[in-house]
Amino acid sequence: MSNVGIVIVSHSADVARGTADMVRQMVGGEVPLAFCGGDPDGGLGTSVEAILGAIDAAWTDAGVAILVDLGGAETNSEMAIEMLDADRRDRIVICNAPVVEGAVMAATEASGGSSLDAVKQTAEELSQT
Amino acid sequence: MSNVGIVIVSHSADVARGTADMVRQMVGGEVPLAFCGGDPDGGLGTSVEAILGAIDAAWTDAGVAILVDLGGAETNSEMAIEMLDADRRDRIVICNAPVVEGAVMAATEASGGSSLDAVKQTAEELSQT
C-alpha cells in the first residue's frame, strides 16, 4: 500500500506552493502530495473545486491528511470532504495543525509508512523544536 | 508611537511572501511588515543577512515580533537578534507560534496598538478556530 497522501490548503497560492516545496525537500517523492491556494478567481481564499482536485491528485488507499491555514480553508475542506464518495470520506482527515509546520511533520511521518491516524497525530502534537 | 512591527521568516520565499499577503489583507498598512525566505542563494533555507534587513524594514520603537517556521529559521533569527544593538535587542521577540497563522494573529493584535508582549502572547495562544 502506498504512503498516506498530503494535501495543503492555504488562502494563498504562494504559501501552498512554498509549503509543498518544503515538504518535497524533506520527503522527496515518497509521499503523494498536492496543494491548492487561492479563491476561484486566484485571489486570497480557497476553492472547494481546487480542494477536490488536490484530494484526487494526492489520493491513495492509505488515505489523505489535509493541512489548512485559517477558518475558511477548514470550512471549505470539510465541505469538499462531504462531497466525496462515502468510501473515500472515511479515509481523509483534516489535521488540527498549522499549515506549514504541520505539513512538513505530517509528510515526514507519512514517508515512514505510518497510518493516517499516526500522521494526523504527529501533525497535531507539533510544537516547535 | 507606531504599532508593533511583524517580521516573517520562512525557509521558503513563497511562504514568506504569501503569508505577508495574508497579513496585509487583514491589517492593510496599519502594521509595519517585512518578510524574508530562502537561503543566501535563494534555495530553501534562511539568511541572517535577509533577517537583519527585514527587522530593519519593520522596525518601530514599539518593537518587532518575528514569526518563524522550522528550526533553522529560529536559530538564524536568534543569531540575527544577537547581532543587533543592545537597545533594539530588548524590543524584539521570536514568537513560539506557527508562521502563517501566527503572523496573521500577531499582526491583527498589533493593528490594535497592543504592546509587544501582548502581540507575542496572542500569537502563542493560537489554536485554530
Place this chain on the structure above:
Amino acid sequence: MPQPETRTDTATTGAPAAIDEPTRRALIEALAQAMFAHADELTALDQAIGDGDHGLNMKRGFEAALADVDGLAAKPLPDGLKAMGMTLVMKVGGASGPLYGTLFMTLGKALPVEPDRANLVAAFGAAIDAVKARGKSDFGQKTMLDVLGPVHEALAEGSDPKAAADNAAEATIPMLATRGRASFLGERSIGHMDPGARSSALMVAAIADVLEQG
C-alpha cells in the same frame, strides 16, 4: 413598512403563492442585484473586522448563479435551491461560501415542490441547524446566524422578516465576535456590523420584495 400579514398568502391554507419559474428567476436576479449593489459596503464592513473580501466573495458567487439563471430557474424549487447552494459552495471562496451554500442546499433538501408557510418555517430551521454544524457555531457569536435566527422567528410568528433581519443585523454591532476572522480582533470586533449578518439581511430583503410583489 409592509406588513407580511397583508401579503398574498392565503390565510386559510397558510400557503404562499406558488413559486413558479418566473418567480424563481426574479428571486435569483434580485439576490444577485442586491449583492452587486452592496458589494462595496460588504467589503468595507469586512475590512473593519475581517479580511475585506466579503463583498467580492458574494459577488463572485452570485455572478456564477446569474450566469446560470435559466438553468437554475427551470428546475423545480428544491432542485433549484440545491443547485444554487452548490454554486455558492464552489464559487464564493470564503467561509461564507460553504455556509450560505449549506443554507440553500438544506432548504432544497427540506422543502417540497410547493411549500406552505409551515414547510418554509421547518425548512429554514433545518437550514440554520446545518449552518451551525458547518460553522461549528451558534447564535450570539456575531455571524450571519444572528440574522438568520431572528428571521426564522419572524417567519414562524408571521411578523415582517425584512424588519427582523435589519434589526438583527444592527444588533450585531455591539456583539463580540467569537467565530470567523472577526474573532481574531477580540474586543475590537465590538462596534462594527458583521458583514455576513449584513449580507443575510440584504438577501432576506431581496427575497421578501420579490415575493411581496409576486
Place this chain on the structure above:
Amino acid sequence: MPQPETRTDTATTGAPAAIDEPTRRALIEALAQAMFAHADELTALDQAIGDGDHGLNMKRGFEAALADVDGLAAKPLPDGLKAMGMTLVMKVGGASGPLYGTLFMTLGKALPVEPDRANLVAAFGAAIDAVKARGKSDFGQKTMLDVLGPVHEALAEGSDPKAAADNAAEATIPMLATRGRASFLGERSIGHMDPGARSSALMVAAIADVLEQG
C-alpha cells in the same frame, strides 16, 4: 594512524607551533576543500534524515570563506576565527550556519593570539557550550555536538582528535535524533550518521592534517 603526541608541539610548554599566516591560509583552504570534496556525501546523509541540503550549505559557507582567504588569513588568529564564524553565519543558510558560526566566533573570542594546548582545550570547551546554548541542545541528541564533545576530550587528554572525531561520527548512527530536522523522523532517525557529525569530523581531520604537517 598518526599519534598527536608525535606532533610538533613542544612538550615542555604544551604550545603547538605558532599558527602563522601561511598556516591560517592552509587551514582555511583545507577546510574548504574538505567540504567541497564531501558535499555530495553530506547531502546524501542529510537526505536520509533531513532536508538534504547540508552539503550545499557547508559548500556555500566555505566558498565565501575561500573567496576572502587573503583577508581572513591576514588577521591574527582570534580575529580570523571570528571573521570566519561570521562568514558561516551569514552564508550557510541552514541551522548549521549559526551553530558552526558560533563555534568559530567563540574560539576567536576565547583564544589568545598565540595559544598553547591548554588555551585550546579551554577555548574549545567554551565554544561547545556556546553551540549548546545556540542550539538549545546537548550531547546525545545526534548532532554535531556528539563529535565536538569527544574531540574536546581527546584534545584535553592528548589523544588523537581525528580518530576521536571519526569514531564519534560513527557512534551517531545508532542514536535517536532529538534536535534538528532529523528529530522529525523519530525512531526512523536511528541507523543513519548525522550529517553535522560527519561535517564536524571532516573539519577536525582537515585541521589536524594541516597542523601535523605544519
